[in-house]
Amino acid sequence: MTAGLPMPVAAQGLPPRVRIHEVGARDGLQNESTVVPTAVKAEFIHRLADAGLTTVEATSFVHPKWVPQLADAEELFPLLADLGDVRLPVLVPNARGLDRAVALGARRIAVFGSVTESFAKANLNRTVDESLAMFAPVVTRAREAKVHVRGYLSMCFGDPWEGPVPVHQVVRVAKALLDMGCEELSLGDTIGVATPGHVQTLLAQLNEEGVPTNVIGVHFHDTYGQALANTFAALQHGVTTVDASAGGLGGCPFAKSATGNLATEDLVWMLEGLGVESGVDLGKLTATSLWMADQLGRPSPSRTVRALSPKE
Template identity: 70%
Template structure:
């Protein structure tokens, strides 16, 4: 079978936006630098497959993420497809300067829900991170850019253990008040479970954050990414982060394995009758192509299953 049988389920959104992070969150974790030409083709293939949001790169200092040191070159050489958004991760004001110079219209910042990860990832305390983000968000909004706020360690922290729901909500609420138009709630080490997901979303709603302003970002470390995604959809979330072929994790948390694979997400959405606009066959072909260039099989179960089915034919 190359597509699941469609059996709808009551209470789910009619359509979901897939926020593709493979070209940024995926490639930043590679042990070797992927050539610029490969990155450009990867971005174009992802957009051609129907993904309407394709995160392009990051302006994090090359010392910390050398795999994306070519961000300026990439954006200068990229040919955007009409109607596709290409957000860029921006860590600070210097990164924003580079984004504005490159003509970027959509940015994201990366915050932490825990003290330890804020210090390890941002070299700031939990509270000090907001002082770093405020001028970035303020200037970006004044320039007419859209701003997304990633919140990492929402469901657990490898150093601190459990993370209180109200602590996560407090961090997210401050980002919304600062001007972030969307929050992506990250299970950075993949320890979340469906009940936890629904409790966190309910807490954000109780704090006055609209469902339309929430997205989810799950890792599959403990095999929970799809179950957690379904729980989020049942709660009314309509934006889901995913990475083509399951690329990526988190370079600052060694226990974090790959992101939710976009193909696995698409297969589930197709089976549920939820629209998303992505051509699964084209996306699988893209991930097979990228896996060949990385020199290893794709971790996505759907990519492996469909690629094996094609080779059997």
């Protein structure tokens, strides 16, 4: 066994490889009260790429007043031009955001929708159907420009205002996003209330309604310590795209009960132990998260980062 890594013991029925969709630079930093300098964000993304992450969500082209932390999207994105084959998706809320992103050469975008009316109102000031109607021309124009489109579905398992979310509600929005042209869907457990059985039931129902597993990614928050268990349940179902945030950074500025995302290091540790490839160097990733924690002036919430950190 290599020092600092678990002994791999393969579990049956899991995919041989997982693509980690790293969200630390966007979802992880968006809720920080202190604005992180653009140069620090650029170095963070470069370090993540150097650790082997092939998809790093870079920023969001939203209006600065909504997410001040990401107001520097135009300055940041050109600083990443040397990353070559690394996928650098960006979040766009509307047609204006798409125009700004494409003008800078973005080739992968994401739209961020809700499956519940309460969160759609809080996040977008629209109903679910109104938000879908807003996304439709954005997705169409992006696809016409040969830009890859991901659709985020928030509140897939529970909503702070509405409580548990019925599976059929998630399926309806997922199908709508797929039908309008999204090539990938990310199922978000925005407030971290999912449990493994719920995860597998939702995935099975999506399949039954014509949403194939190969377009599905999962995005778990660790509010109740269930993120890894839920990820394992998704892997058992055949999901091969998992969202995670370096160092466990992030939450949701519009859902105050949301705690941090699944830490990328915790995910990689589990994948290493299962013999599932991710292509990520855990040592480099841990060093990156320690560096960012120092920039932010507080310890990393990731258990793996803490366990592998040099002891005083």
